[in-house]
Amino acid sequence: MSDEHVLYWSPALSVGNADLDAQHIILLEIGRDMIELLDHGGAAQPRLWSLLNDFFVIANHHDALEEKVLAANGYPSLPEHRAEHVRAREHIHTALCEAAEQRLNQGRLRQALMNWMHHHLSEMDLNAKPFLRHHEHQPEAALAC
Numbered sequence: 001m002s003d004e005h006v007l008y009w010s011p012a013l014s015v016g017n018a019d020l021d022a023q024h025i026i027l028l029e030i031g032r033d034m035i036e037l038l039d040h041g042g043a044a045q046p047r048l049w050s051l052l053n054d055f056f057v058i059a060n061h062h063d064a065l066e067e068k069v070l071a072a073n074g075y076p077s078l079p080e081h082r083a084e085h086v087r088a089r090e091h092i093h094t095a096l097c098e099a100a101e102q103r104l105n106q107g108r109l110r111q112a113l114m115n116w117m118h119h120h121l122s123e124m125d126l127n128a129k130p131f132l133r134h135h136e137h138q139p140e141a142a143l144a145c
């Protein structure tokens, strides 16, 4: 799929973890809503700032959970993945500050959202899929009969 098009969630994007999939679906929806506003003259609307805020808050929570699961499953590229999370959140944080000061760089925000859809979610997270399953704790030995 071209990077020019917004992305819709499908089972092909599942990382095999229901909590993380649910968060990806929400982030994708918010990202698409923001691009819709950007593409149709709605960049100055309070709704865009509200969506940016939601995306930032949910992404913070999501990234932390994802990193926790990756760490528990021994993902070898965790430092690079974590750095990508930080970079992506910095783009959203910058856009939040710009929007608050009514000087939003719309092109840069659009590119950051497309990059999150087409690079981070579709490539990086899917590549880590074997390490994104729920980390199963070993049963307590004291429970043995």
Ligand SMILES: [Fe+2]
Residues within 6 Å of the ligand: 066, 081, 085, 120, 124, 125
């Ligand atoms: Fe990720």
Ligand SMILES: [Fe+2]
Residues within 6 Å of the ligand: 024, 062, 066, 121, 125
């Ligand atoms: Fe993710």
